[in-house]
Amino acid sequence: MLEIDHYAYQSRWREINPLTKGLAYIVLLLVALCSIWFVQLIILVVLAPITCYVTRISFSKYCKWMMVPFAFLMVSVAGILLSFDWSNSKLLASFHIGSLYIGVSAESLWVAQNAFFRSLSCLAITYLFVLTTPFDQLIQIGKKIHMPKALLEIILLTYRFIFIFLDEVAAIKRAQTLRFGYISPRTSYRSLGMLITMLLSRVLTRYSQMTIALETKLFRGDFHL
Secondary structure: OOHHHHHHHOOOOOOOOHHHHHHHHHHHHHHHHHOOHHHHHHHHHHHHHHHHHHHOOOHHHHHHHHHHHHHHHHHHHHHHHEEEEOOOOOEEEEEEEOOEEEEEEHHHHHHHHHHHHHHHHHHHHHHHHHOOOOHHHHHHHHHHOOOOHHHHHHHHHHHHHHHHHHHHHHHHHHHHHHOOOOOOHHHHHHHHHHHHHHHHHHHHHHHHHHHHHHHHOOOOOOOOO
C-alpha cells in the first residue's frame, strides 16, 4: 500500500460521503484560483493543521511532502520573476550582461507572487482531498458523475501498475543492496543501470501473469467497478 493510501484509509474523514468531499474540493479550488494572494495564504495556513489532524500525520511529514513540489514551484516562480530588457527603467532591481538587463519588474513580481500563493494553496487543498479520500471512493465519485467506464478502467489499471512498478523496484533494489550494489558511487551507477534494464522485463512479466490470471477467470474485457 502506498503511504498516501495508508493515511487516506486511516483518515478521520474516511466515512464522509465521497461526493461531499469531491464537491468541497472543487469549491475550494475555485476559491483559491479566483481569489487574491492574501485569501490564498489564509487557505494554506488554515488547511495545514486541519490536514495534519484529520489524517493523523505529523506536521514535519506534511512539510516534507510540501517540499517536493515546492522545489519545482520555486524554479517556475524564478522564471516568472526574472525579466529581460534592453533598459533598466522599468526594473526594480537588475544587473546587466553587456547591454542586456536582467532583473525584477513590478509586473513580474506581482505575477510571481500570485502564482506562488495560488499554487501552494491549490496544493494544500489537493493534499487534504487525496489524504482523506481512499482510491475506491475516487472510483465511486467517477461513477456518480458518470465518467466513461473505459476511462475508469484505465485509471484502475494504471493504479494497479503503479503498485507493480514500485514492488519490482523495491525487490530489485533490495537484492542489489544485499550484494553491496550501492556501496560506492561507481557501483551505485552500475546498479542503477541494471535496475532500469531489468525493470522493463520484470514489469512485462508481471503483466503477462496478470493477463493469464484474468483469462483463467474467463475475463471478457469488462471490469465490474
